[in-house]
Amino acid sequence: MELPTRYEPQATEEAIYKTWLDADCFRSTPDDRPAYCITVPPPNVTGALHLGHALNHTIMDALGRRKRMLGFNTLVLPGTDHAGIATQSVVERQIAGEGISRHDLGREKFVERVWQWKGEYGDRIVRQLQRLGCGYDWHRLRFTMDEPYVDAILTVFERLYDQGYIYLGKRIVNWCPFHRTAISDIEVEHTDENGSLYHIRYPFTDGSGSVTVATTRPETMLGDTAVAVNPGDARYSGLIGKTLALPLVGREIPLIADDFAQPEFGTGAVKVTPAHDPNDFECGLRHDLPQIIVIGEDGAMTEAAGAAYAGLDRDEARKRVLADLEAQGFLVKTEAHAKTVGRCDRCKTVIEPLLSEQWFCRMAGTPMVEKAIADARDERVRFVPGRYRDIYLRWMENLRDWPISRQLWWGHRMPLWRMTDGDPKAQESYVCARDRAQAEAKLGSADVVQVDDVLDTWFSSALWPFATLGWPSESEETKRDLAYYYPTDALFTAQEILYLWVARMIMTGEEFMGDKPFDDVYIHATILDEKGARMSKSAGNGVDPVDLIELYGADATRFALAREAGQRQDIRVKPIREGRQEQVEQARNFANKIWNASRFALMNLEGYEPPAADAPTPTALADRWILSRLDAAAEAVNAGMDSYNLDDAARALYEFFWDDFCDWYIEAAKPRFQGEEAAQAKHVLWFTLERTLRLLHPIMPYITEAIWQNLPGAKERAGVDHLMFAAYPEKGIAARDPRAEADWALVQEVTRAIRTLRAENNLKGAGEAFFAPSDDAARATAGANADIIAFLARAQPLTFAAGPEDGFLAPTRFGDVRVPRPEVSAEEVAQERARIEKDIAKIDKDLAGLNVRLENPQFVASAPAPVVEKARAQASELNEKRAKLEERLKQIG
């Protein structure tokens, strides 16, 4: 077997993936097996895969692969998202580099450019997922702008519209002046910033004094249509109803009473700008106030702001207004004031609350929302970790209507039409129609126009679990797929899109499929940098998974992520420094260990034919022990995978493979391959390796496949061509053997004692060692394994006797170990004495602790008997050990 001593993933992984594709391993069609279906969160077509994706897909692929091996018909259905605002932003930035804006190009040309972008970058994501090893059914790859998918969107829209859920509303929305579109609350990012609170004096028109208001946004005063005070505020009790003259503008506005003005804030008087603040808007409705829009869609002041300010950017306008107020004596004072500022989560532009006409979808109280709440409350949809259920419920129970129209160009244009001369601000003008012909028929006119707006990108992603499976097609294939795969089994995502996406999928699933979209929602950790900060392109602290894969291979990258992917809220990932990344490097070392252990096994199993009876039933201790450990590992790995604790599974595999299988079993097996135990040792080696490869495969698919393909008899015994189709080992694949585990502990402890004595005393080469077992059981176990202990400890031979009086001594639980002492210098004697004294000091410390407990009558009375027994046993062991060490001290003088 010609295998290099180092595992080189770069040389093999891509070729292996190709064999899987060529054999069409990942295709899923309904059959007699139970289904396991995941529709993957579609990455945006904005660019490349980031580490969060890598984690997300590692988890899904690992769990999907394991289910396939457990006999489920696994469908992991991939796709990409057109990602309206995000992709439009990217392309706008791109053309900005050419010195043009989307408005220079015009809608049609611009959308062409975005399609071009999608063509280039959509495939790139797919290639990167394949490089990561994802076993997805690429025949079913979906894109949110594919024709059948668009059909689903139109169908959903039509139904919601016909039921009266979709309406045109005039509201304050979050307006992004950069994108020139409305966005929803959850697309606004809040940051705490240092600002100022400005106190401005508004004089009464009758010259009887003034009222001072406090505001953080002085520029909006140009649109004020009232000042409000709390009706219970004694300071203003006689003044309500009087008229104020708005400084700079001169407009006469009333002083009104409204509960939303809080006496304790500022001066207790608040300026009311109904067109630019949600609270003021509500207040304006209550008092029937005019709504004056002074900031336009581009973030600049409008004509209504007055000639002096029109055309100024809002920041510039603020400065000008303040200067003018100051000059005219209206600015009373300015104080520092921390405030939260809303920014567009895509471009970080400060959001302008703006009064505008938008399309909304009704939420609160609708059956789909009620059902989506009930699904979580009754745990028909299970959240993992469970705490996210409460977070979800709290949000769902306070839902506001969903603004679904966006003033973007890249997206699904809303299927709403009106006659050209119809009132665009009246809902009655509109009909819902899929195309011009239908619109003309419905409106009874050929002179029709479609609304310019596109749908919120999350409107389309909300349909993902069923639209990707073909809904609303009535074809036999679709009906079969939906019946078989829906509801899907689990959804895997990060917490940031719990509301944006998860909640809405549950609602639409209930509304249009009459059932939840998935059983489980697993919210995995968010990737943070080493200091705990969010990774972002602008901060430059990102780690590119493609770099990690190129450095260390996909298996190592996957293992490193899986090993930390538990129920935690975040995972810290260090940067790549000087071409190294610690966490993935450790995983790469593990892969290399797997490679080399397997290489050793393959060398010893050349030409080997595993017996027909798959599972060995050996008699030798080492064999019984490793099989028992294998079974324990299988149990732990399955438990971890079943409970979304991939980290536990990864750790169990790591520890079993490295500590048990490599460090002890393989080492112990070396001499046995020559002796009379060779047959059973080889069988156990083959079996343990083969089953371990199966256990590892979901997390490290490439290296395990590479080895398995070379393992003699593996394919024949499993009856399949690829490891991914072999049965996944579960608890019970081998005999649990507590006796063997207890006996092996002796082998380990005696071995370690000899090793330590030899290492600490600088004894080179193989030498003698003595073991005086404390009882017959220890003698029997050690006797049967003397050769192995001697081999492992590089001690030759192991003699069952007290050994020479002047030998180095190590008391163990099973008896005394001695290693003969050659000529030593006074210095070396001093070193040995120091070590023994240190050991005794440690024993004394432990004994003191134990005695405190044992001498406490309450401990003896209250603690469970086994605990007391254990403490007594420990104390007596330590006393014994101490006595022996003391004796040894006297010996060396």
Added chain:
RNA sequence: GGGCGAAUAGCUCAGUGGUAGAGCGCCUGUCUUACAAACAGGUGGCCGGGGGUUCAAAUCCCUCUUCGCCCACCA
């Protein structure tokens, strides 16, 4: 302003009532016929602070501090 998570060896993390573990790092040896990306041995921690419950607390409760995440229309 609410909600949540985290704080354990220099670093990254395990450890949910019985006197602390792993990997990396560091120190000593070793090219022992799978692996120096390795092997053997060792060093290293009043488990963030304070209180409480208990015979017994890293672990359960309260509180404080620090860091982070999510949510939030107080000018």
